Amino acid sequence: MDTAWTHTTVLLHEAVDALLAAEAAAAGTYVDATFGRGGHSRLILERLGPEGRLIAFDKDAEAVAEATRIEDARFSIRHQGFRDLGELPAASVAGLLLDLGISSPQIDNPARGFSFRFDGPLDMRMDTTRGESVAEWLATAEQQQIAEVIRDYGEERFAVQIAKAIVARRQERGPVSTTAELAELVAGTVKTREQGQNPATRTFQALRIFINAELEELQQALEASIDVLQPQGRLAVISFHSLEDRIVKQFIAKHSREVYDRRAPFAAPVPMRLRALARVRPSAAEVAANPRARSAILRVAERTETR
Structure with missing residues (x-):
């Protein structure tokens, strides 16, 4: 694997703090659904206790190769996209992180074809x-x-x-x-x-x-999050453009209220399944140090007790 390209993780501490906010967080099972170069995963592992567990997903073979360098029995990596989150057991996850978009090594490597700043094959596949x-x-x-x-x-x-x-x-x-x-x-x-x-x-x-069917995969991952998150489990999503953020915002809003079926006015409403907690932007200092962070938005929600 070529290691010439580096990556600065966006909203590193803000995302991990939001994910591990519960008192019993250190013993839970967490998912980094977009491993990338492992910035969030490594900090999560630092914060987890000996009983904690971290499962990472990534479609990019280079990211998976980077993940194999982590020698920690609490950690595992899957060469899969986050559309496959639904394969995890129901109500098994204490926190789920999605850091959307592409990583700096993908952008900066001309062979991947993501950037117009370099000449290379017009590929753009994550996998x-x-x-x-x-x-x-x-x-x-x-x-x-x-x-x-x-x-x-x-x-x-x-x-x-x-x-x-x-x-x-x-x-x-x-x-x-x-x-x-x-x-x-x-x-x-x-x-x-x-x-x-x-x-x-x-x-x-x-x-x-x-x-890469990115928006369709995001929709699938968000729907799966409702099933795999345990009560009070946290969902944290970092988006980088309006199309992604709109999907995340609307999804959280949809599940943060009771839904009544107007065709059956006497039926019990579908209970709210998420509680919106926060919307976080990078600090001025982070944007100055890493201009690629300027458009990032972190949205955080919590799974309610009702299933």
Whole structure:
């Protein structure tokens, strides 16, 4: 594994403090559903007692390789995405952490194809052992499909124009295959952009989210959290863009109130299953030290006693 790329964990202490807030926290079973480079996991292990346990998930084979360096009998790693959280026993987890998005080693390694700052293969898969890359998808996708992905997942107002340019390039000179080619094509299509933002930012975000089914996986993980969290178990989710945060916010709000079925007015309501606890942003000092933290939002909720 190449160790040239480092990662600074965002909201490290805030997330772990929120997760391990209960008096009996040190003896519980916790889940770091996005191991990454292990910043949160290592601090959780420092805080756990001898009876505690930490289960980590990650789709990225490089992250799993990093996790195997942790020699601690209380720790285990699964080469799975967090869509598989539902495989854990019901009411078995005292705390669940989701740190969404991509890690710095993924961004900074040109071979992964996540960034327009470096030229490399247009891949963007979190798990490079399965599925098709962005380049492979763009080589066959219809113009309307490409436009919808860029519009819906990147909130890009020039999505149609970008999709047309990608298809025209494919017909004239063959498919786009590198990050530099895609960034140059988008820059030539998008004539205006927010100050300080690369024209390709939204397109790269959209294609990454789509190819990894990130929003669908987040929805599945959040639904599974209701089942696997024990009463008073904590859910902590760090998001980095509005699409993710909106899903988390709406999910917590939905389960933080009793739900009545208007078709059956005399039926007992579905009880609230979560209690919203906190919304935390990085401090000015953290953002100054790590600019990639600037858009992060941590939302914390607690599982109620009712199941």
